[in-house]
Amino acid sequence: MKQTGLLSILLLSTFFYSLTSRAQKHTVSGYIKDKNTGEVLIGANIYTKPDLVGTTSNTFGFYSLTLPEDSVQIVFSFVGYVPVTSTIFLDRDLEMNIGLSSSIELDEIVVTAEEDIQQQSQMSSITVPVKQIQKLPALMGEVDVLKVLQLLPGVQSGSEGSSGLYVRGGGPDQNLILLDGVPVYNASHLFGFFSVFNADAINNVELIKGGFPARYGGRLSSVIDISMKEGNTKEFKGTATIGLIASKITLEGPIKNENTSFLVSARRTYIDLLARPIIKAANDGEVTAGYYFYDLNAKLNHKFSNKDRLFFSGFLGEDKAYSKDKSSYSDPYGDYHYAYDDEFGLKWGNMIGAIRWNHLFTPKLFSNVTATYSRYKFKVFEESNSSTTGPSGTTTDNYAIAYNSGINDWAAKIDFDFIPSPNHYIRFGVNGIQHHFNPGVLSYRSAELDTVAGSFEKDAFEFASYIEDDFKVIDALKLNAGLHFSGFNVDGKTYYSFQPRVSLRYLIRNGIALKASYAQMAQYIHLLTNSGIGLPTDLWVPSTNKIEPQFSTQYAIGAAKTLNKTYEVSIEGYYKEMKNLIEYKDGASFTSVNKDWQDKVEVGNGRSYGVELFAQKKLGKLTGWVGYTLSWTDRQFDNINFGKRFPYRYDRRHDISITSVYKLSDHVELAGAWVFGTGNAVSLPNETYMGTDESLNNYYYSYQPAIDYYDGRNGFRMKNYHRLDFSISWTKQKKNGIRRLTLGVYNVYNHKNPFFMELSYDYQTQKNKFVQYSLMPIIPSISYRFDF
Amino acid sequence: MKKLFILILLPVLIGCETVVEIDVPRNRPSLVINSTLNPDSLIHINLSESRYILDNYDFRYVENASVSVYEDGVLLDTLSHGAEGNYFSSSIKPKRNKDYQILASASGFVDASAEVLIPKDSITVLSVSIDSVVQNNGFGGYITYQRINVEMQDNASINNFYSVSLLGEYYYYQYNYDTNPPTLVDSTFVSTLEYFNVDDPYFEDYNSGGTELIFNDELFNGKTYTLRILNSYYEGDDGFPYSSNPTYTLLLRNTSESYYLYKNTVSLQSWTSDNPFAQPVQVYTNVTNGYGILSAYNTTFYKVN
Structure with a gap:
């Protein structure tokens, strides 16, 4: 002893x-x-x-x-x-x-860069320069950070046009999307067609798909760490962009001197403003309807001294759809007058704020204290009023229905970077998040009824601490080992989890680095989704007494090499298991509020494995990358599909992306992207049979529905998805700034990509058939940007 | 929800539709047994065959089958064949708390079978009361809002499954408006299941507002529960009622679990069929080597007025 x-x-x-x-x-x-x-x-x-x-x-x-x-x-x-x-x-x-x-x-x-891919112990991680993101072709000319991440191997896009990310077989809820260290709960605008991140306000984007360092936790499948720009400290600068669907402006600059700077960036769509007069004119002014989204990024930072810096960052984004309908009518004799108005609205949005304080204790010990707030809110409502005025007075009738849901977080954390020697980079820290969940409340009011129903609000506390060391053992061997410990307190119950993490790099001959990693992750919050395409109606809910946290274990091995200092090539294989995933029971949905959400879900497991190839050219006239993923993903729930494993909706056998930017001259740049993916898995019926409805007791009439029989969940495949996007930009130095005109084409060869499928009847051949619906045809775009 | 989906499709500039070939394997058709047994009616089943999804001929009945009924494992009867896949017993009604098995065999098909227990109890109704509010309908006529309160006692020892319907009976009047004042020319007796709502958010939106409410006792197992049925009817314009005052009968049923599961999954399948993004719902079947449903109930009739 x-x-x-x-x-x-x-x-x-x-x-x-x-x-x-x-x-x-x-x-x-x-x-x-x-x-x-x-x-x-x-x-x-x-x-x-x-x-x-x-x-x-x-x-x-x-x-x-x-x-x-x-x-x-x-x-x-x-x-x-x-x-x-x-x-x-x-x-x-x-x-x-x-x-x-x-x-x-x-x-x-x-x-x-000497610390290139074969030097890092970190694997399964890619940093995409924002400049590169801005150069790639974009849907309707709206540059989108998350859409560019979808072009990387191991990351899938889900449905057409959507900005949801499915990383290594995980769901969109399993991505820890951090904006200046604050989790963003719903990163989509316009039902997922655009992401909330305005590229003009962003400095850096890092994606980690596996081999997670111990400093990250709380989600199973990925970390997307987005850093906002701090604002130009040298001079006042601005950028304005006018696009097809939105315009945006960014202003930044020093305040007084170099020690303080700010950045403000705002964006708004304007389809509604353009369409409003048309809609009004079309129906004599009785109906107005529209849709818009906006977002606002702001950051302020101040340097007190070389040892102390303070940052404020904020984000506000909202989507709103609305329609108003008004009508009135008087009967010809003038005895009665009827009036009716109806208002429908749907809105959702995120608000986040962060205060960060950097302090340097010694040149080797750097610290960052952060306090954050993050809120996601969703609301849909409809209200109608009608009144009838007659000789005997006025009678009115009204009803209102509203559905609310959301999540609020208050969080604080402190992180330390301790760099004692070139061979060690030690990070440690603690954090706590106070969650407030509001998983869906329906209120209904009418002449007969005034009621509120739905799930109960819930508070929960999540906490974590970690330590990791990026450790050069010998020149050839570098190791990142760490431990992440986290817990979650809800309903008087506390869940704990110790998550060991390790990744290592071993250099062999010819500068080839072999890499391996192991990571356990825990996730204490769940996303209830019944569309599978990522709608704002998706609900964030906590783990509870009944529903346990999600866990994953991921193993990865790979090799990486830099060729001629210009090409980076890597290959990785991974195997990932996920536990306690939730899914709605058959037919249950967010609007059925009769029960608590916990009674509406099934709990099961998931699995994903595959190989990813990535070759990137970062320098030169031609830059870009080629990514290929071969993968398998499935799910297993005891009460779904009779307990048998079934393919995940986004189980994609092959996934290819090729992107390139070519600098034709100092003024002209061409960019292109081609993507290919195996069709999504879909459930289709293979037989149908006669049903019965004897509720009418055969007294009056009998109605026999046709019932479809499904052999298994997601047993069929939609057609393969592929698409080519292209853009050309002209840049010109003007007297007072730089202007950039970009013309783009989305889906250049107008491929009819599957969005969803339905069974329908063909009157010509008198046969049933499966019909595929597509969403995005060829879409041209134009945008004009001016930097001043 | 409809509005939500319209909004989702708002950004779609041009929707596009393509017919695609999907390789769906064609299986040999299976027997489909459909039957709902109750102690008030003779045993009766309907037999048809399943159809390949891309075919669309009318469903085919199976006419040449042999159908046997077993009661608690003992052969009870062999059913006689009627038209359109109907098979019935000429004299036997099922009994409460007995187990019935149906075995169907027909050439060209794999034998199919199904089993059900006829519920033991009827619904114990403690009281029924009505609250009514009469409102001017703005046309000189009236709307009567009714709330029918059914206080029922649940049996704690078993999982109960319930079904409630409301049968309305009245005369429907027709007038000749050419005369002044209009004269009554005809009246027709109408007996129909009413569409009704339930004043309790527990009931799902797809389950309420129809002609039948299906529920189980998970909220009130062993307790008394008051079901509040909301119903309304118009009396027509001043002096010219559309109809006589209706009389109502409540049809209260204790059903088998298979009845509950089947009805719920059928309505869920049709409820989600509009939404191409939702996972389709598999309809419950208790038929072995085939499809369909064998279910059962006891009915208690309760005059309301």
Whole structure:
């Protein structure tokens, strides 16, 4: 026993000894920024020459590198920027804030990143530069961050046009979408056709599909970490875009001096404004109807000193559909007058806010304290009033029906980055979220009835702590090991979960990196969806006494290599198991409020496995990527499909995406994207038979419905999906800014992609047939952007 | 909901429809047994065959079958054949709390069978009362709103399944409006199941508002429960009523679980059939080696007026 104790102390002291220094060491630390805008560069590389000891900048652009006392040559680099090399004599801790210049002529300057794909211990992760996102063709010219992520291997799009993400066989509820560290619950506008993220306000987007570092938790399938821009600290700048369906404007700049800056970005669609007079004219002004969405991003940050920074960020977005109908009528004799009006509305939206405070305790210890609020609200209502005025007075009748649902979160967290030496990058932290769930309440009022029904509101507390170390064991072996511990308190019950996470990278010959990872995840909230296409009616609900949290375990192995410093190639295989997934019972839906949602769901398991290939060219005149996914995904519920496994709706055997941007000249750029996916799984009947309805007791008449029989759930496939998008942009330097005109075409060869299928009767052949409905034909778009 | 889907399709510039070939395997047709037994009627079943989904001829009855009925495992009767797939017993009515098995065989089909227990109890009604409100309909006539309160006692020891219908009977009047004042020319006796609502949010929107309400006792097992049925009728314009005052009869049924499951899944299947995004609902069947339903109930009639 004593020996074991001694051994432990010995091991621990060896560990800490390796963390601390033998020779005299000093730390170089600071922030990496874009020289022109002052915007931080996330994931920039800082390394020494010639021994390539290095680190990368974190989400706030901060880096810290501890080196022995010596003369040292340090390189600061970031893809798309001209690297800066600095030679210093390190005899004390040093602060170096570096500004990198964006390289216009990427193809002429070989810009390399030493911390490239084969260096990272992290796998299953892709960072897409916002500049690249803005260049790819977009539906109706509206640049969409989530739609670009759908073009990556392992990520699927669900239905046509939708911005829902299905990552490695998971559902859209299993993505932790973070905007400046705050979870966003419903990331869609216009029933999912557009996402809420306005690319003009975004600095960086990172997607993690597996091998999750311990700092992330709370969702099973992915982390989408979106960082908003901080605002130009050098000069006042603006961007305005006029598009087919929406316009947007972004303003940013310093306030007083470089220490304070702001960014405000707003977007609104205007179909309703254009259509309103037409609708009014068409029905003599009695009906008005419309739809719009808007969103607003704002960020303010202030640097108190090199050690303390404060950030406020906010987002507000709402979708609203409405119709008003008014009519009146008097009978010819003038005895009676009737009036009727009806109002229908549907709206949903997110509001989030965050305050973040960065504090540097020492050059090696960086901290960030965050307090956040996130709210998602959905409401549909209809109200009608009618009145009849006659000789005997006026009688009125009215009814109102409203359905509300939503989720509110208050959260706080503190995260630390401790970088004791180039071989260790330690992160640890704690966080807590107070959830308030409102999973659907229907209120109904009429002359006869005034009632409120639905699920009960619920409060829950979620908490987590983590520690992870990105640890270079030897030059060839790098390891990220960590533990995420989380819990959820609801209904007087507390669920706990210990989630070990590990990913490692081993360099073999020819610069090929072999990678492997293992991650357990827990998710304490569920999304109830009965459309399967991601509608705002989907309800967020907590785990409860009856419904347990979701869990997943994912294994992945892979290999990665950078070729000629321009191409990044990787291959990964993964296997993922998911437990306690929920799904509505057959036929149950959100509007049936007679029962609590817990009585309307089935609980089951899911499984997904596959192989993903990814080849990306980041530099040169031609940039882009090719992604291919071969995968299998299924679900198993005891009370669905007689307990047998069935394919997930978005089980997609083959999924291919090819994107490219080609710079024809300094002024003209071409972009294209082609996607292919195996058709979605669908349930179709294979037989039909005569039903019976003897409720009428055969006294009067008997009605015999035809009943369809389904052999199994999702047993059939829709036709394959494929589509080509194309765009061309002209950029021109004007006296007072840069203008960019983009023409785009969505679904260039007008392929009729399946959206849903139905059985119908063909009168010509007098036979039944399956009919496929398509949504998006060829759609041209135009947008005009002006940077000033 | 309809409006919601219209709005979803709002951004669609051009909807597009394509006929697609889907390889759906064609199975040999199976026997379909449809029967609802009750102690007041002779045993009767209907036999038809299932049809391949892409065919669309009229459903075919099976006429050459042999249908046997077993009571608690003992052969009770062999049913006689009538037209249109009907098979019936000439003298036997099922008894309460007895188990019935039906075995159907016909050449070209796999034998099919089904089993049901006739419910033991009738509904125990403690009281029935009516609240009425008469309102001017704005035309010089009146609308009568009725709330029929049915207080019932549930049996705690078993899972009960209930069905409630409301039978309205009245004379319907026709006038000759050419004369002044109009003269009554004809009256027709009408006996019909009324469409009614229930004043309790427990009942699903697809289940209320029809002519039959089907529910189980999960909310009030072993307790008394008051079902509030909302009904209304117009009396017509001043001096010229559409109809005589109706008389109402409540049809209260204790049903088998199969009745409850079948009716619910049939209405759910048709309810979700409009929504191409919802998973379709499989209709409950208790027929082995075939399709259809064998269900049962006891009816209690209750005059309301």
